[in-house]
Amino acid sequence: MDLNKLKEEVFKANLELVQYGLVLFTWGNVSAIDRENGLVVIKPSGVSYSEMKSEDMVVVDLDGNVVEGKLRPSSDTPTHLELYKSFKEIGGIVHTHSTYATGWSQAGIGIPILGTTHADYFNGQIPCTRDMNEAEVKGAYEKETGTVIIEAFKELNPMHVPGVIVKNHGPFTWGKNANDAVHNSVVLEELAKMAFIAKTIQPNASMNSLLTDKHFSRKHGKDSYYGQ
Numbered sequence: 001m002d003l004n005k006l007k008e009e010v011f012k013a014n015l016e017l018v019q020y021g022l023v024l025f026t027w028g029n030v031s032a033i034d035r036e037n038g039l040v041v042i043k044p045s046g047v048s049y050s051e052m053k054s055e056d057m058v059v060v061d062l063d064g065n066v067v068e069g070k071l072r073p074s075s076d077t078p079t080h081l082e083l084y085k086s087f088k089e090i091g092g093i094v095h096t097h098s099t100y101a102t103g104w105s106q107a108g109i110g111i112p113i114l115g116t117t118h119a120d121y122f123n124g125q126i127p128c129t130r131d132m133n134e135a136e137v138k139g140a141y142e143k144e145t146g147t148v149i150i151e152a153f154k155e156l157n158p159m160h161v162p163g164v165i166v167k168n169h170g171p172f173t174w175g176k177n178a179n180d181a182v183h184n185s186v187v188l189e190e191l192a193k194m195a196f197i198a199k200t201i202q203p204n205a206s207m208n209s210l211l212t213d214k215h216f217s218r219k220h221g222k223d224s225y226y227g228q
C-alpha cells in the first residue's frame with residue numbers, strides 16, 4: 001500500500017472531524033492501517049487541525065514504534081493498536097469527544113436502539129464499556145482502554161456494531177477505512193442526540209426489534225461490507 005496515499009487519506013479524515021463538528025481544539029484522532037505491512041498511520045498528538053499537514057501524519061508499527069514522522073503519535077495510539085489487533089476486519093478508527101455521545105458515556109449508559117436510523121448502521125445498542133480499575137488507570141491506561149472496548153465486544157460482531165462509548169471518556173468508531181470510520185462517527189453522534197431526545201420525551205421509549213432486523217439486513221445484507 002502507498003503510505004503517502006494513506007497519510008493523505010488519514011489527514012483528510014481528521015479534517016472531516018472538524019467539518020462535521022465532532023471535535024474542538026486538538027481533541028480526537030483518526031487512524032488507518034496498512035495490514036499488508038503491519039503499519040498504522042495516525043494523527044500527531046496535540047497538533048491543531050488548522051495547522052496540520054498530510055506529511056505530519058505519524059506511521060507506527062503494531063508495537064507502537066514510530067517508523068516514520070517527526071511528531072509524537074496521538075496519545076490514543078495504544079488504544080487504536082489494540083483494536084486493530086483484535087478486530088481483524090477494520091481498516092480505520094476514529095475517536096472523538098462529540099457532545100451527545102460523550103454525554104451518554106459520562107452517564108455510563110449504552111446508546112439504546114430506538115429507531116430505524118440506528119438500525120441502518122448499528123444492529124443493536126451501542127455499548128458503554130465498564131469502569132476501568134485502578135491497575136488499568138494507573139498502568140498502561142490507553143492500552144487498557146482498548147482492553148475494556150474489546151471486552152465489551154465478547155458477544156458482539158464489531159462489523160455489525162461499528163462503535164462504542166468508553167465510560168467517562170467518549171466514543172470510538174471504526175470501519176473498513178478511515179472515511180468509513182468517520183461516517184460511523186457522524187452517525188453515532190446523531191444517534192446519541194436522537195436517543196437523548198426520545199428518552200427525554202418518553203423515558204420508556206423502546207424499539208420494535210422486527211424493524212431492527214428489517215433495516216439492518218436490508219442495508220447490510222450478505223453482499224454488503226458488514227456481512228452476516
Ligand SMILES: O=C(CO)[C@@H](O)[C@H](O)COP(=O)(O)O
Pocket residue numbers: 026027028029043044045046047073074075076095097
Ligand atoms: O481522549 C483524549 C484526551 O482525553 C485525546 O483523544 C485527545 O482528545 C486528543 O489527543 P491527541 O490525539 O492530540 O494526542
